[in-house]
Amino acid sequence: MNRNSKGSIIRPDPLPESASRPVVTPLSPSVVYASDTPDALDDQYEGRVHGYTYSREGHPNADVVAKRLDAMEGVQGGWVTGSGMAAVTAALLGILKAGDHVIGGNQLYGRSLRMMKEDLPRLGIATSLADPGDVAAVAAHIRPETRMILVEVVSNPTLRVADIDGLAELCRERGILFAVDNTFTTPRAFRPFDHGADIVIHSITKLLAGHSDVMLGYVVAREPALNERLRVFSVTTGLTPSPFDCWLAERGMLSFDLRFDRAQSTAIALADHLSGLSGVKRVLYPTRDDHPDRTRGDALLKGQGCNMVSFELEGGRAAANAFTRAAEGLSFAPTLGDVGTTLSHPASSSHRALTAEERRELAISEGFFRVSVGLEDPEKLKEVFELAVSEAMSA
Ligand SMILES: *Cc1c(COP(=O)(O)O)cnc(C)c1O
Numbered sequence: 001m002n003r004n005s006k007g008s009i010i011r012p013d014p015l016p017e018s019a020s021r022p023v024v025t026p027l028s029p030s031v032v033y034a035s036d037t038p039d040a041l042d043d044q045y046e047g048r049v050h051g052y053t054y055s056r057e058g059h060p061n062a063d064v065v066a067k068r069l070d071a072m073e074g075v076q077g078g079w080v081t082g083s084g085m086a087a088v089t090a091a092l093l094g095i096l097k098a099g100d101h102v103i104g105g106n107q108l109y110g111r112s113l114r115m116m117k118e119d120l121p122r123l124g125i126a127t128s129l130a131d132p133g134d135v136a137a138v139a140a141h142i143r144p145e146t147r148m149i150l151v152e153v154v155s156n157p158t159l160r161v162a163d164i165d166g167l168a169e170l171c172r173e174r175g176i177l178f179a180v181d182n183t184f185t186t187p188r189a190f191r192p193f194d195h196g197a198d199i200v201i202h203s204i205t206k207l208l209a210g211h212s213d214v215m216l217g218y219v220v221a222r223e224p225a226l227n228e229r230l231r232v233f234s235v236t237t238g239l240t241p242s243p244f245d246c247w248l249a250e251r252g253m254l255s256f257d258l259r260f261d262r263a264q265s266t267a268i269a270l271a272d273h274l275s276g277l278s279g280v281k282r283v284l285y286p287t288r289d290d291h292p293d294r295t296r297g298d299a300l301l302k303g304q305g306c307n308m309v310s311f312e313l314e315g316g317r318a319a320a321n322a323f324t325r326a327a328e329g330l331s332f333a334p335t336l337g338d339v340g341t342t343l344s345h346p347a348s349s350s351h352r353a354l355t356a357e358e359r360r361e362l363a364i365s366e367g368f369f370r371v372s373v374g375l376e377d378p379e380k381l382k383e384v385f386e387l388a389v390s391e392a393m394s395a
Pocket of ligand 1: 083084088183203204205217
């Protein structure tokens with residue numbers, strides 16, 4: 001019998017009895033979980049039965065999301081964190097120690113780059129950055145104390161494709177952990193564990209939750225002992241997510257496959273359309289014929305791609321600003337993966353802090369845009385872009 005039903009006044013059993021159960025996962029905001037007896041608590045702590053104690057250590061809504069992602073990535077025991085950056089933090093700080101060296105892709109997500117350049121060195125962890133599309137360039141940075149390589153599959157915002165298979169082989173040969181941030185590609189397009197990854201990271205905030213109303217991350221290691229370190233580190237440092245965010249994310253993930261497929265096919269159609277417009281200098285999509293990494297993109301993504309398209313307008317900043325003003329109905333916002341199409345201008349937002357020379361090296365000009373394609377009617381979206389490009393060119 002439930003202890004509460006014996007007469008606790010302030011906290012009686014919260015749920016009325018029911019022979020049926022809800023179809024939707026209940027939201028479980030409780031921070032603490034009470035045990036019926038001391039023996040039951042012992043059983044729980046000793047791992048004889050599963051139960052929750054204190055929600056920083058785990059709660060049902062997080063576990064539901066983690067299990068979904070585990071199934072998608074083909075792994076077990078993944079851990080949901082309060083943001084994508086919390087997952088990156090767990091993967092780096094939960095495993096590395098002072099004296100270690102880590103190599104990051106040179107086009108990692110902005111905050112991951114910052115962690116490589118500022119935070120890890122401050123803690124005594126040496127870092128290097130290298131082009132993840134060039135295995136020899138990455139190998140040239142390896143030192144005896146190199147412990148991990150962290151890359152993204154498709155880079156932001158120039159959509160270059162990393163040589164995942166080559167890097168996995170390099171890591172295997174040299175005994176280095178291979179961590180892959182799979183946010184852009186998602187397990188629908190790419191499963192890093194099938195390609196030799198040791199650790200997979202996600203920002204659930206983006207496509208997986210998909211509605212720009214949740215911040216969450218996910219981290220998992222293939223090796224159970226390593227995975228346990230990630231879990232303990234996350235619990236200790238409080239990277240735990242909120243139950244409500246997890247509840248919302250689960251709701252978003254129910255439609256993830258459909259949303260991804262739709263956004264991807266629209267992205268491909270939009271890329272084709274943009275490439276035919278006068279005033280558009282170049283269009284970037286990983287599986288287009290004119291993409292520099294086309295062959296690798298095909299081999300890794302096997303016909304899948306992503307919902308991201310980047311393109312460059314003629315006419316520099318003035319034309320870019322005119323385009324943004326004319327692009328009606330598109331959110332001008334530096335995020336991705338929302339149900340609505342969002343437009344970002346890296347030179348003035350995500351890559352603003354870089355010098356002009358650094359931007360030139362990445363081929364991010366004043367006319368460069370990154371589009372996160374959403375779920376709009378593809379024909380309508382093409383019209384909006386076409387009109388905005390023509391207004392930008394006549395401005
Ligand atoms: C957004 C993003 C992150 C960080 O995720 P947050 O949920 O914003 O903390 C990490 N990696 C990639 C590739 C991202 O796009």
